[in-house]
Amino acid sequence: MLTINNVTKHYDKTEALKGVSITIPGGTCYGLVGPNGAGKSTLIKMITSIIRDYEGKIEFNEKRITDKTKQKLGYVPQDIILEEDISAFSNLQLFGRLYNVKGNSLNQRIKEVLALIGLSERSKDKVSAFSGGMKRRLNIGCALMHNPDLIIMDEPTVGIDPQSRKYIFKMIEDLKTAGKTVIYASHYMEEVEKLCDYVAFLDRGEMIENGAISELLQQYAVPSIYVKGSGIPQDKLEQYGTVSQEEGAFILYTEEALAAMEHIISYCRENRLDVERMELVHPRLEDVFFRLTGSNLRD
Amino acid sequence: MNAIMIVELKKHLQDKGLAFWMLILPILFTILFISVFTTGDNEAVNQEIIQSIVPGYIVMFVFFIMISMVQVFIKDRNKGMTARLASTPLKSYYYLLGKWLPFTFIVIIQIVVLFLFGKVVYDVSLGQPIILLILSLFITFTVTAIGLAMALTVNTENMGIAITQIIALGGAMLSGLWMPLEMMPVFMQTIAHFLPQYWAHQSFQDAMAGTTQVPELLQTLGVLFAIGAAAFIIAIIRYPYFLKRAVK
Numbered sequence: 001m002l003t004i005n006n007v008t009k010h011y012d013k014t015e016a017l018k019g020v021s022i023t024i025p026g027g028t029c030y031g032l033v034g035p036n037g038a039g040k041s042t043l044i045k046m047i048t049s050i051i052r053d054y055e056g057k058i059e060f061n062e063k064r065i066t067d068k069t070k071q072k073l074g075y076v077p078q079d080i081i082l083e084e085d086i087s088a089f090s091n092l093q094l095f096g097r098l099y100n101v102k103g104n105s106l107n108q109r110i111k112e113v114l115a116l117i118g119l120s121e122r123s124k125d126k127v128s129a130f131s132g133g134m135k136r137r138l139n140i141g142c143a144l145m146h147n148p149d150l151i152i153m154d155e156p157t158v159g160i161d162p163q164s165r166k167y168i169f170k171m172i173e174d175l176k177t178a179g180k181t182v183i184y185a186s187h188y189m190e191e192v193e194k195l196c197d198y199v200a201f202l203d204r205g206e207m208i209e210n211g212a213i214s215e216l217l218q219q220y221a222v223p224s225i226y227v228k229g230s231g232i233p234q235d236k237l238e239q240y241g242t243v244s245q246e247e248g249a250f251i252l253y254t255e256e257a258l259a260a261m262e263h264i265i266s267y268c269r270e271n272r273l274d275v276e277r278m279e280l281v282h283p284r285l286e287d288v289f290f291r292l293t294g295s296n297l298r299d
Numbered sequence: 300m301n302a303i304m305i306v307e308l309k310k311h312l313q314d315k316g317l318a319f320w321m322l323i324l325p326i327l328f329t330i331l332f333i334s335v336f337t338t339g340d341n342e343a344v345n346q347e348i349i350q351s352i353v354p355g356y357i358v359m360f361v362f363f364i365m366i367s368m369v370q371v372f373i374k375d376r377n378k379g380m381t382a383r384l385a386s387t388p389l390k391s392y393y394y395l396l397g398k399w400l401p402f403t404f405i406v407i408i409q410i411v412v413l414f415l416f417g418k419v420v421y422d423v424s425l426g427q428p429i430i431l432l433i434l435s436l437f438i439t440f441t442v443t444a445i446g447l448a449m450a451l452t453v454n455t456e457n458m459g460i461a462i463t464q465i466i467a468l469g470g471a472m473l474s475g476l477w478m479p480l481e482m483m484p485v486f487m488q489t490i491a492h493f494l495p496q497y498w499a500h501q502s503f504q505d506a507m508a509g510t511t512q513v514p515e516l517l518q519t520l521g522v523l524f525a526i527g528a529a530a531f532i533i534a535i536i537r538y539p540y541f542l543k544r545a546v547k
Contacts (some may be wrong), residue, residue, distance in 0.1 A: 016532075049385070050382050050383075050385045066362065067388040067390070068388070070388045073386070074385040075384075077379060077383055079379050081383040085313060086313075090306065090309065094303075095387070096300030098303075098384070098388065099388060100388070225392055247383050
């Protein structure tokens, strides 16, 4: 279990994080979500003790993060940080040795990780010859060399092809199955929703909400109906909930979505109005964030 | 620390640019300058010139290792490798040593190869090889310590390269590596006494001729060590700032 207790970080006069507290249960996948500059990477650097001067306390299994504790943490940085002039094998060897993996165990682990990241065939090739997706996978592989209990991933899918993205998702699922704890920072809300059990929303250095994704969806998100057609009056829809417009269509947010749909269909039939498309939209994490902050993540 | 050292050595061995700066260029310069300055008929004078040019260019070109040192540290800092390694159990001073030590190996190899080149091609005298080796170790420490201090202090690669040129070429000129010191103005001869190149060159020449006196050798070693130690202290002082900048 990782406990982040009231941590605050200043960069000169800027407060990058303001009293953030999160408890991350062991064996779960925990999403950290927020727009650029929200403080996700700062928080991750504090967990990995890259940043050490901060207020508050971070503990892993009730112990402060020390060189000994670091042995149990694996960090996947946001940028691809590899030695480009040597092979994938040598990169994995480097990170294995840094975590005191030696001898036969080291070679065995390199083989396992190469298989896990799908680079067994390219292990002897220089990293500089790899595609972006392959580098991303190797970036993750380096963090797994010492078989850590907690894997911290900072935007691991930025700028990669769908195939590699799928591969990375499969790796994360496998890590979860193996009982590892994963912290997954991203501004791709749909990825977090797909992979994680819990989420913390960060905005401007503050944690605005956290908890189990299913509970947050229930608590904050309202189902909506997408309605596109000609002659449908907005005020008619407003009888059932809040309405917004999106590219010539209405989005109706209502707790009673199915009943509202029935009424709208009847109304349109009676008044011979042409309905081009009507769809029930399930609430998404994006809606929760919008509800909490009043802005979309990519605004 | 070994993990970092092994990777650094691997990278350096593959680096053709480093081989050019450290071995090919000094050999070309040595050949060129010896052919220009030994056109006279007097064999004894020619051999004397060769005995000065070979160690002179060795001393001048060992300083070019500083360019690679700056590049390695700045690249690590800018691409995030320094911060990435801070997340591992590697102690920060092992990172420094792991990066620094491979450069000392390279410089020692460079000096040995260039002396062997002088011996094989120009039959230079290596009168006191053990003293030559001791001097090589001390000048290696001095040069790599200055390189380390500079790598942890400068903001950009270009700044590091510019300063290296000033130290290597300016120091070579002022220390009598290009022409006999006696031919230069008195104030420049005085400045030479503050430069490591001067002490290394003089002592290399003495050891090659087999005329090293212990007090003079100790004086040279003392000067080289003092300059190296001062640079090393600057590097240690600068290191926390370098790390702080690397993790931002």
